[in-house]
Amino acid sequence: MEWFAASDYWVTRLVFQRALAAVYLVAFLTAALQFRALIGRRGMLPVPRFVERVPFKRAPSLFQWHYSDRFFAVCAWTGCAVSAALLAGLDSLLPLWAGMALWLVPWALYLSIVNVGQTWYAFGWESLLLEVGFLAVFLGNDEVAPPVVVLFLLRWILFRVEFGAGLIKMRGDVCWRKLTCLDHHHETQPMPGPLSWFFHRLPKPLHRVEVAANHVTQLAVPFLLFAPQPVATAAACLMIVTQLWLVLSGNFAWLNWITIVLALSAVRFPADPPQVPDAPLWYVVVVLAVSALLLGLGYRPVRNMLSRRQVMNRSFDPLHLVNTYGAFGSVSRVRYEVVVEGTADDVPHAESGWREYEFKGKPGDPRRWPRQFAPYHLRLDWLMWFAALSPAYAESWFGVLVERLLENDRETLKLLRRSPFPPDEPPRYVRARLFRYRFTSWRELRETGACWERTYVREYLPPTRLTGPGPRA
Incomplete structure (x- = not known):
């Protein structure tokens, strides 16, 4: 043979x-x-x-x-x-x-x-x-x-x-x-x-x-x-x-x-x-x-x-x-990121203390340097990148993500790097905003220590709260 x-x-x-x-x-x-x-x-x-x-x-x-x-x-x-x-x-x-x-x-x-x-x-x-x-x-x-x-x-x-x-x-x-x-x-x-x-x-x-x-x-x-x-x-x-x-x-x-x-x-x-x-x-x-x-x-x-x-x-x-198979048949010229925030205020207003949720891999805090995760796959972080490209990519799941954050759902929070709220004190409102991100220059990195510079673009999701008496499935 x-x-x-x-x-x-x-x-x-x-x-x-x-x-x-x-x-x-x-x-x-x-x-x-x-x-x-x-x-x-x-x-x-x-x-x-x-x-x-x-x-x-x-x-x-x-x-x-x-x-x-x-x-x-x-x-x-x-x-x-x-x-x-x-x-x-x-x-x-x-x-x-x-x-x-x-x-x-x-x-x-x-x-x-x-x-x-x-x-x-x-x-x-x-x-x-x-x-x-x-x-x-x-x-x-x-x-x-x-x-x-x-x-x-x-x-x-x-x-x-x-x-x-x-x-x-x-x-x-x-x-x-x-x-x-x-x-x-x-x-x-x-x-x-x-x-x-x-x-x-x-x-x-x-x-x-x-x-x-x-x-x-x-x-x-x-x-x-x-x-x-x-x-x-x-x-x-x-x-x-x-x-x-x-x-x-x-x-x-x-x-x-x-x-x-x-x-x-x-x-x-x-x-x-x-x-x-x-x-x-x-x-x-x-x-x-x-x-x-x-x-x-x-x-x-x-x-x-x-x-x-x-x-x-x-x-x-x-x-x-x-x-x-195939990847990146087209390449984005501009980077957008969806930043998710929560507040404990009963009624959100201009001076509300909005606190940002930190994801493990996707850019958030401009001063936080990216980390190596591959070959491990951070699925939520990847889908958040698609969500920033177009809300259509997130129609089926983003609303549920917000609900789970409003509930301080333990399993959902495990997907994040850090929640700004204690486990027994969930936020009253959650919102999402779209930012443009760009890498800083050598000079900006030396002066600020930030690897990213971000600029507010628009509201992605208005302040949202749970409307029912209990969690929705």
Whole structure:
């Protein structure tokens, strides 16, 4: 079965699987720590309401059959435990079939979460993790050599991720073609990191180099993934360097890390492979059948990439087996932020003592320097960035967020860095205002110590209070 096995990629598979397990662990930890306020029974977009109107065939999930906050927590923490076991290499100690079954568990659990996560889980890296995680089931363990066809399909996903992102940029905002997008992007990206201020203040010629290098990496280098070694390894390493640059420049959850994991699957590490018997016939049949299915389904993302009306981050099936990816087809020139405030005054007025809620990651206090959170995903902070772009993005959940703040809801407050009100003294009114934010200059930073300068734009939500005798669900 020499045609089926890629023995030289033994170490590649080991590194890939352990890195993927680490990403799974972060994803499940994010879900376990945030779900109650976001999609729990009293969350902003409750799962029970969602499954009432969306049938199983459109959103396959364990939670279609049963939902409780306790059951969701069990699923999320089970995902953490299985991911940690895979990270420790438990699959290598099991028979082949059992190792495959173990890899299937986090995929099925995370699919169940994503398919009921609604707006909070509408990010491209959710589908990317599921697509990659499904293929990982068929990579095998120490009993067999890595299958050639699965390694090829992993490169095919990486090609679509990078090339699709390159195409959406060239077809989208004119600043990508003029090489000027990074004059703005480091400042206006969803969640800046601790080095974003310095990236933004790089000389403009270096910003042009950044964009040009990005175009080369996304539009030319992906084709080299299918070249003979060591060219494919060199191409994958270039992609890894690019992704690490993005890791340094901002907080993009685990998007960069899952892309790095994918790139590792194309790297051939210098090591002598151990001698293993031929793969059992049942394994060969299963791998080839699944590979044929995925190759057949792959025409849809290809058609999307070739279309002039290319779309980003869309799944073509409810199991997220094949998807289309892309990011930042357009780049904002101005950064807006929604600042949420509360007051204890019975009747708000011009002199009311409005106190600001502090979020963990999104900009707030101009003097507070951005922190590094990625690969951990602060879902509320990301959606607040979209809310600042347009209130339409927040129609389904922002009103409920305000209600929960007026109740001093414990789970909701856990999503924030700090509430200005004691637990037993909720605010009487909450309001939201829109500000324009910009990075300060070197001189302003030295004189004020503030990395941001903000300017009031308009009212986003007028002072609001609870109108009923008790909390509304």
